[in-house]
Amino acid sequence: MNIQRISAADTLQLRRDVLYPNESLQAVKVDGDDDGLHFGVYEGTQLVTVVSLFLQGPEAQFRKLATHPGCQGRGYGKAILAHLTDFCRAQGVKTLWCNARNTAVSFYEKLGYRTVGDYFTKQGIVFVKMQIPIESKIMPSFEIIPAIDIIDGKCVRLTQGDYNQQKVYNEHPLEVAKEFEALGVKRLHLVDLDGAKKGAVVNWKVLENIAGKTSLVTDFGGGIKTEKDLQIVFESGAALATIGSVAAKEPELFFTWVKQYGPEKIFLGADVKEEKIAVGGWLETTGLSVYDFLASNIAQGVHHIFCTDIAKDGLLQGPSVDLYKKILAQFRGINFVASGGVSNIDDVAVLKEIGCSGVIIGKAIYEGKISMAELKTFL
Known part of the structure; x- marks a missing residue:
C-alpha cells in the first residue's frame, strides 16, 4: 500500500x-476541485x-472517498483517513469533517467520527x-542536538559546506559523544561527510562505535x-x-523508505541555499x-524535519x-529542528521561542561560543 498525492x-x-x-466523469467533478488536495492509495500500480x-x-472537509469494489474491506479507507488526519494535524487543522452517506455512518463512528446536526x-x-477533532500530538520538549561531522573518521567542521574549509576538532568522535552524554544530552546528529561526497555510506564504524x-x-x-546504505x-x-x-532527487524511492521503515525512523534534511534545496553534500x-519540498514530504507523513541554511x-x-x-507558519505541528549559524546561547533561546522543536549545534560548541554550562540550562 502506498498513499500519495494525485x-x-x-x-x-x-x-x-x-x-x-x-453519471458521466464530468458530472462527478465538484466545485473547488482545482483548489483541493487529492490523495490516492495504490496497491502496486493500481489506484484503489x-x-x-x-x-x-481551522477546519478541513474531505469529499468523495471511494474504494474500488473489489478492494473494499481491506483497510484502504481507514488508512487514507489516518493519512488525512496526520496531514491536517501538520497544517494546524482542528476539525476534520465530511457529509457521510447514511450507509457509511457506522464505518466513520468506528474511527471516532460523530454526527453533527x-x-x-x-x-x-x-x-x-x-x-472528528484533531488533537495536537504531544511534541518533545526543546532538544539540544550536538553535531559531529566526520571526515576520515575524525570530528571536523566545514564552513558553508565547503570541503576546502575544514577544521579538525578531535580525532576520536566517541570521546566527543561521551562528553555530550555526560552533560545530559540525549540526542546526537552524526554526519558522514565522506559519505555525502562519495554518494555511499563510509563512516558507519564511527556510528557503530558511538551507538554501541x-x-x-x-x-x-x-x-x-x-x-543497502539504509540497512x-x-x-x-x-x-x-x-x-x-x-528525497529531493528520487522522491518515489524516498517515499517507499518512509512507508517501509515508518516516518519515526526518518529525519528529513532540508539543506537550503537562497530558499532552494541543495543536495550532494551541498555541492x-x-x-x-x-x-x-516540505509540502510534498509532509503529505507523505514525514514529520521529523531539520533545515540548514548553507549561507x-x-x-x-x-x-x-x-x-x-516562514516554515513554521506554513507547516504547523511538525517536529522542526533548526540547524546552522548558531553563535551563542541567545540564538538557542530565540529558536525555542519561535517554535522550533530543537536545534543542531556544532561549531559554536567546538569554538567555545556556547559553554557546556550554558547548554545544560536547556537540558
Whole structure:
C-alpha cells in the first residue's frame, strides 16, 4: 500500500464508478476541485482508493472517498483517513469533517467520527455531517542536538559546506559523544561527510562505535542513496536515518523508505541555499523550493524535519530566524529542528521561542561560543 498525492483528474474514475455509476466523469467533478488536495492509495500500480481534501482554516472537509469494489474491506479507507488526519494535524487543522452517506455512518463512528446536526437528502441520497477533532500530538520538549561531522573518521567542521574549509576538532568522535552524554544530552546528529561526497555510506564504524558505547539517540546521514546504505545505517545502530538528497532527487524511492521503515525512523534534511534545496553534500543546488519540498514530504507523513541554511552554516553569525518563521507558519505541528549559524546561547533561546522543536549545534560548541554550562540550562 502506498498513499500519495494525485491530481483531481485521477480521482474521477473511481468517484464515478463507486459513488455515481450512472453519471458521466464530468458530472462527478465538484466545485473547488482545482483548489483541493487529492490523495490516492495504490496497491502496486493500481489506484484503489481516492479522496479529496479541502482546507478551510481551522477546519478541513474531505469529499468523495471511494474504494474500488473489489478492494473494499481491506483497510484502504481507514488508512487514507489516518493519512488525512496526520496531514491536517501538520497544517494546524482542528476539525476534520465530511457529509457521510447514511450507509457509511457506522464505518466513520468506528474511527471516532460523530454526527453533527440532522440527516438531509441530496440527489436522492441521505447524508449527515460527521466530524472528528484533531488533537495536537504531544511534541518533545526543546532538544539540544550536538553535531559531529566526520571526515576520515575524525570530528571536523566545514564552513558553508565547503570541503576546502575544514577544521579538525578531535580525532576520536566517541570521546566527543561521551562528553555530550555526560552533560545530559540525549540526542546526537552524526554526519558522514565522506559519505555525502562519495554518494555511499563510509563512516558507519564511527556510528557503530558511538551507538554501541553510549545511550545517545543518534541520527546518521551522509551518503544514504540506496536500500543497502539504509540497512547499513540501521544495522550500525542509528535511531533515525537523515536523508536529504534522495528525497529531493528520487522522491518515489524516498517515499517507499518512509512507508517501509515508518516516518519515526526518518529525519528529513532540508539543506537550503537562497530558499532552494541543495543536495550532494551541498555541492549542488536544485531549483526546488524548500516550501514545495516540505509540502510534498509532509503529505507523505514525514514529520521529523531539520533545515540548514548553507549561507549561515559555520559562520557563527546567527541562524536564519526569518526563514524558520516562514516554515513554521506554513507547516504547523511538525517536529522542526533548526540547524546552522548558531553563535551563542541567545540564538538557542530565540529558536525555542519561535517554535522550533530543537536545534543542531556544532561549531559554536567546538569554538567555545556556547559553554557546556550554558547548554545544560536547556537540558
